[in-house]
Amino acid sequence: MKRILNIAEKPSAARELSYALAARKNVKIREIGRRLRVYEFELDWDHEKVLMIFSSVAGHIKALDFHENYRNWNSCDQLALLDPTKTPIKEFVPEDKKFLEQALKNEAKNCCKLFLWLDCDSEGEKIAYEVLEICQQVNLSMRAPENVKRARFSAITPRDARNALQNLTQLHYPTISMVSTRQEIDLRAGAAFTRFLTKFVQDTFKIPLHGDKKVILSYGPCQFPTLGLVVDRLLTIRAFQPRLFYYLELKVRCKRSGAEELVLSWDRKHLFDRYCCALLYEICYSYLSQNHFESVVSDIKKTAKSRRRPLPLDTVELQRLASRVFRFSSDATMKAAERLYSEGYISYPRTETNTFPSTIDLFKLISLQQDDPRWGGFVQKMKEHWNDCSPRKGSKDDKAHPPIHPTKPAPKQGFPNKECEAIYELVTRRFLACCSTDAKGYETIVIVKVGFESFRIHGLSIEDAGYLEVYPYDHWSERTLPAELEIGMALDVISLMMKEGTDATMAEHIRKIQDREYVVKQGNCFYPMALGLALVEAFEACEAFLARPTCRSEQERDLRQISEGNRDASDVLYAALAAFSCNLQKLSTATNVLRQVFSVHFDCS
């Protein structure tokens, strides 16, 4: 029988994909050492019975570093690190992955074909290539493209796995080349700037750091734009000056129904000039006192309002939502989502797509949820009005994965941890909401005049809650106004007040952000922040644009052109390295500027 080697990105994916393709009782497990399992099962494939050998790697199996001669920090000029002709780099299997490499080779020897089931993102494409290179060393038949296939799937479910197996594709080499280029840029830029900055600071200043940690000022093309963003924010906060403002507030009551007090806000919103506001207050007050403290409804506007159902869920939106609703960090969110994905509960959680492909069977996916006590009833109603189902189409499509959606019902006993529970519920509610209808209602605006000044109050009545019924994360608060209100009606005035306020809430938020996240306090000092600030300031002062928030995204845009086949990899590599060289030279010729900026924050050694 033909033996086919199948490799997934992690052990749990190998296990779940095996069970998705074959019945559990037909899968044999073989242990290799203590750390790796191989799943074996027979399958009909391409009109014959084959033996599937399913195992995995654990992320990247190869690492990238400079050639030994250039790993020493004093081995070469830092600028040379940005020049591929001067400092060669190489890819190799690190010590802790040698075990996997050997296992891969042993299995590859006995197989005639290789199916690559790595995650379907760009890193997965590159890892697939790393696996292929290793297998080819011991098995010549795997150098023939017809014996090497890429399985593409968006969820670890029987349906997706079988579909992938029936539609095997080839490796996408432009994407592999894009990732290799990114790796090289990151390594070269990281090493060059980290060495430069660390040496400069060590030689010049005494920087207090907690513990025995050595001072390393690392630069990374991802770290710095992030730091830049944080520093930008801090600087805006520091520059913020709260201002006092003044406004009028009118409280009235209907003559008949009486009890309810209506608080109306001023159409001028607020004024920063206290005297001006006081003057208008006096005018209104004398008008009221001449009119028996009565005011008149001058207009009532009624408009239909709707709240749109949400867009299909992509990764960024999932992170945002989980942060808002549960205060989960994006890290915690993705960890839970990855786990749900690898156990087959949700589709692949790394997607930029927010529009459903036309091929997706929404009815089937929704039906999976009909027995859940939390939203089963809602699902029943959706199925009765199935013709109304038309999810909105977002503008993003990564052409690889659909929006995140549930792929199997929640387990009866619940999930093993609260993060998984929470994320599954979020994903499912969001999915149902997308496939549901907009919420519809009426807004009523009642305008009341006091002399020439107008005041208003808003009312809202929800006529059809639509998606809101299953999606508690959006709020649309209903507010009923007395039914008897009509144009021309006189109201009793309870009070007219002049009030003051301040827009300092932002400053308070910022203090919190400082206290909680942006500053690490060691003893009485805020070292990391000072260091971060100094770095960003220094870069800006030297006109080395390394900490601009857009740096990374611009680079990623260029890299993407490689995978789209629109630009040569070496072209992008050299352009990026040239830009980094230029910035490094700016810094190294302006050490006096660096020294000056740093000296504000640190003592000289």
Next chain:
DNA sequence: GCAAGGTC
């Protein structure tokens, strides 16, 4: 002693 991105 350096990066970022996979996974454990």
